[in-house]
Amino acid sequence: MSANNQIEVIDSIIKTTLINNSALDSDQIKALKDSLELTLSKYNIMEDVTKADMIRIQEANAKVLRDFINAKGIEGRSHSTLYAYAKEVSKMFMCISKPLDSITATDIRDYMAFRKTSSNLKSQSISNIRLYLMSFFKWCYTEEIIRKNPMDRIGVIKVEDRIIETLSDEEQEIIRCACNNERDLAIIDLLSGSGMRVSELVGLNIEDVNFQSGELKVFGKGSKERICFLTGRSKVHLKWYLESRDDDNPALFVTAKKPFERMTKAGVEYVLRNIAKKSNIPSIRLYPHKFRSTLATNMINKGAAAEHVQGILGHSNVNTTLKNYARIDKDTYKRAHRQFA
Secondary structure (H helix, E strand, O other), X not given: OOHHHXXXXXXXXXXXXXXXXXXXXXXXHHHHHHHXXXXXXXXXXXXXXXXXXXXHHHHHHHHHHHHHHHHHHHOOOOHHHHHHHHXXXXXXXXXXXXXXXXXXXXXXXXXXXXXXXXXXXXHHXXXXXXXXXXXXXXXXXHOOXXXXXXXXXXXXXXXXXXXXXXXOHHHHHXXXXXXXXXXXXXXXXXXXXXXXXXXXXXXXXXXXXXXXXXXXXXXXXXXXXXXXXXXXXXXXXXXXXXXXXXXXXXXOOEOOOXXXXXXXXXXXXXXXXXXXXXXXXXXXXXOHHHHHHHHHHHHHHOOOOHHHHHHHXXXXXXXXXXXXXXXXXXXXXXXXXXXXX
């Protein structure tokens, strides 16, 4: 396919899928377009499909995708989840240029195999792609857009056990010492002490914090509201940070320079990378979820009930907590043996 034809197909998909759709913001739309351009450059579309036919098929499929994104948005899915749906289903459509009701399980297996080999993806990434496609095709079947669900014949992907990265007490203190302003220190202390997700952190407003009770009202995945808790350390530095501000932005955390806009997930990740560089800890990878993993793992190893950790992290199922964070260390086993054996 020529470069001009690629651009026409991508523009057609973006226009049909996203026009008048407020589910995705401008940054996500740009990222989606860049991702589609990169993906399409790897495929050799069959010549017996004319350009006009391909555009017609892609526009029809993209309209269904737009309706799916709107439906999931109404159900309360987060912006990041909607973006992932749009990206993965669009990539599939770019490769499988067939009417939606003609896509087979074999087509999807071939597509997933190509993604795995061409992009050197791990099994976990392929499993995630499968889940996004399953949600889309299940919705299409329920809405009677397709007669058969091809994903019914796609088996579960066996994934490698993930290594949960955590921070030691010494590393956490070195990281705190590497902060050179109250905002960054408040971010570190809030992430490490509450276990909240970075998306929840950047969504917080000042009014969501109750210093008297030491609680924060957080909106998690699926717009579910829960309460997180302030440690004494995070309460002190968050107060000092807010007292140092002279802007009127309602956001709890704002950018360091005018016009003092709400911090984004990417902004927090950038701050953490800079702190890691200043900390002089060799080869440390610092990212928001590492604090969440550290808190959960430490709580379990100190004897906290899995149900309590589940509530603090905002998991809907305790099995998620146990699967992801129940990495019990040797000392915990030793204490349990002494107490109960």
